[in-house]
Amino acid sequence: MADTRLAISLRLLPLLLTAALALLPVAVSAETETEALYRTHCAACHGEDRLGGLGPALLPGNLSRLKPAAAEAVIRDGRAASQMPGFAAQLEDDQIASLAEWIYREPEVEPRWGQDEILASQVVHHPDGTLPDAPRFDADPLNLFIVVETGDHHATLLDGDTFTPIRRFATRYALHGGPKYTPDGRHVFFGSRDGWITKYDIYNMEVVAEVRAGINMRNIAVSADGRYVMAANYLPHSLVLFDAHNLDLMKVYPAVGENGQSSRVSAVYAAPPRGSFIAALKDIEEVWEIPWPLPTEPVVSTGHMATPLAPRRSHDTPNFRVRRIPVPDYLDDFFFDLDYQHVIGASRGGEGGMVVDLDSGEKVADLPLEGMPHLGSGITWEYQGRRVMATPHLTRAAVSIIDMTSWEVIKTLETDGPGFFMRSHANSPYVWADVFFGPNRDRVHVIDKQSLEIVETLIPEPGRTAAHVEFDRYGEKLLLSLWEDDGAVIVYDAETLEEEKRIPMSKPSGKYNVWNKTRYEEGTSH
Numbered sequence: 001m002a003d004t005r006l007a008i009s010l011r012l013l014p015l016l017l018t019a020a021l022a023l024l025p026v027a028v029s030a031e032t033e034t035e036a037l038y039r040t041h042c043a044a045c046h047g048e049d050r051l052g053g054l055g056p057a058l059l060p061g062n063l064s065r066l067k068p069a070a071a072e073a074v075i076r077d078g079r080a081a082s083q084m085p086g087f088a089a090q091l092e093d094d095q096i097a098s099l100a101e102w103i104y105r106e107p108e109v110e111p112r113w114g115q116d117e118i119l120a121s122q123v124v125h126h127p128d129g130t131l132p133d134a135p136r137f138d139a140d141p142l143n144l145f146i147v148v149e150t151g152d153h154h155a156t157l158l159d160g161d162t163f164t165p166i167r168r169f170a171t172r173y174a175l176h177g178g179p180k181y182t183p184d185g186r187h188v189f190f191g192s193r194d195g196w197i198t199k200y201d202i203y204n205m206e207v208v209a210e211v212r213a214g215i216n217m218r219n220i221a222v223s224a225d226g227r228y229v230m231a232a233n234y235l236p237h238s239l240v241l242f243d244a245h246n247l248d249l250m251k252v253y254p255a256v257g258e259n260g261q262s263s264r265v266s267a268v269y270a271a272p273p274r275g276s277f278i279a280a281l282k283d284i285e286e287v288w289e290i291p292w293p294l295p296t297e298p299v300v301s302t303g304h305m306a307t308p309l310a311p312r313r314s315h316d317t318p319n320f321r322v323r324r325i326p327v328p329d330y331l332d333d334f335f336f337d338l339d340y341q342h343v344i345g346a347s348r349g350g351e352g353g354m355v356v357d358l359d360s361g362e363k364v365a366d367l368p369l370e371g372m373p374h375l376g377s378g379i380t381w382e383y384q385g386r387r388v389m390a391t392p393h394l395t396r397a398a399v400s401i402i403d404m405t406s407w408e409v410i411k412t413l414e415t416d417g418p419g420f421f422m423r424s425h426a427n428s429p430y431v432w433a434d435v436f437f438g439p440n441r442d443r444v445h446v447i448d449k450q451s452l453e454i455v456e457t458l459i460p461e462p463g464r465t466a467a468h469v470e471f472d473r474y475g476e477k478l479l480l481s482l483w484e485d486d487g488a489v490i491v492y493d494a495e496t497l498e499e500e501k502r503i504p505m506s507k508p509s510g511k512y513n514v515w516n517k518t519r520y521e522e523g524t525s526h
């Protein structure tokens with residue numbers, strides 16, 4: 001019986017081999033043809049290894065915000081207001097489709113971005129101290145805004161008194177998150193999703209230094225004294241520390257937990273009262289605190305939230321060493337109370353939150369916040385003698401308001417759809433909350449901080465997304481984005497809620513006022 005089976009198998013062998021050989025060249029050539037197409041048409045700008053160059057990185061993590069059909073359209077038609085040409089004349093439809101499919105595949109070898117690559121990427125255009133120290137424009141340097149325009153990857157420097165643009169300049173592709181200022185407001189650091197950090201001298205309106213910290217970066221933080229910059233990466237799993245003067249690399253921290261498992265880093269923030277950076281890890285249940293050196297001279301008190309004269313140190317971890325704080329759940333999106341005693345984090349499942357004491361590492365409260373609270377957009381204010389915080393939800397038409405002493409949700413406001421950003425100012429009676437998702441994304445709610453009710457819903461332009469607000473330094477005027485390619489920032493009077501001016505811009509996303517950001521104003525993002 002066994003002999004018979006063997007004989008049949010041997011007779012079938014040539015047939016099977018022929019069939020396999022017939023299939024093999026097709027599979028191999030399909031792969032190599034796509035790779036060859038990439039090498040011929042794409043690699044010069046996007047890099048041989050898809051890590052980016054003149055154009056952005058083309059790896060699945062970096063493309064997570066672009067749908068494959070949209071990627072095909074970009075390859076076919078190009079991207080307006082960028083250097084990406086259309087390839088409709090050179091490539092057949094199936095070639096475009098195969099390229100678009102291929103760039104969403106993980107590379108066979110995980111790309112590397114370590115110390116050598118970071119060092120090699122650094123470009124210092126104007127070494128620190130070589131440019132003049134006085135602003136080359138006539139405007140209050142502390143009431144400037146930077147507006148990030150994601151439509152064509154530019155930023156605009158805006159006078160916060162007259163609301164006239166001072167300078168519009170090209171940025172790296174796909175900036176994300178808030179740019180961070182030095183405490184004197186002279187320099188600003190931008191972070192791009194592809195990992196580039198750009199230091200820009202506002203007074204001289206020049207890019208002074210750049211470095212690439214990673215391949216897929218989350219955000220950056222700047223120490224309260226403006227001397228250090230920390231970058232948080234998804235790829236590679238790392239935090240990277242730089243000297244802010246010329247963006248010189250100081251240290252790469254592989255994001256590896258106590259248990260040896262490595263993790264993406266959700267984000268990193270500066271905690272001025274603690275004198276440290278705080279980072280949350282997405283895949284391990286730890287928060288990291290990394291102290292920077294204490295100032296040798298007193299730090300000047302900076303206004304409302306007032307950075308203390310010298311940061312209090314509640315622990316004795318040496319400078320730039322990691323203090324691991326074990327937490328009971330993975331922290332993704334998070335927020336802090338004003339003195340940075342507690343971190344308020346949304347857990348990875350998006351069905352709730354928790355409050356952790358950063359000194360003891362103890363969880364002090366659970367927050368019943370289903371519907372993906374977007375705690376990173378949280379803001380705080382005084383309400384009936386106590387401090388409250390409010391957060392929008394990414395998948396629920398609601399704003400939750402939480403008492404920051406009892407950690408109870410004291411109000412859930414129903415909104416016209418899930419929102420992304422909230423903003424206020426200590427001098428304003430109102431909170432502004434956008435409706436970023438769904439059919440009502442053209443609406444913005446204005447919430448009274450004392451009645452905790454929506455008192456006005458504005459529709460600046462029907463059918464067009466209105467989102468993200470930032471106040472001027474006095475809390476008297478504010479900017480709202482008409483978040484479209486042919487969009488605008490709209491100037492409102494913060495008291496009367498009347499529109500005063502529109503400044504055309506290309507998909508303006510975040511707007512950042514120098515005073516509010518450097519003073520850690522309670523109504524703005526940190």
Ligand code: DHE
Pocket residue numbers: 064065150175176177178179218219220266267268376420421468509510511525526
């Ligand atoms: Fe953001 C800030 C994470 C999607 C626009 N976003 C941040 C920050 C984090 C974050 C951690 C804080 C960084 C900082 O300022 O230091 N964002 C995430 C996500 O995890 C999420 C949901 C998915 C992702 O793709 O990363 C996400 N973000 C978006 C967008 O789709 C937005 C709307 C458009 C875009 O440009 O990508 C967007 N995020 C922003 C903006 C800020 C931001 C404008 C700064 C807000 C501020 O006022 O400071």
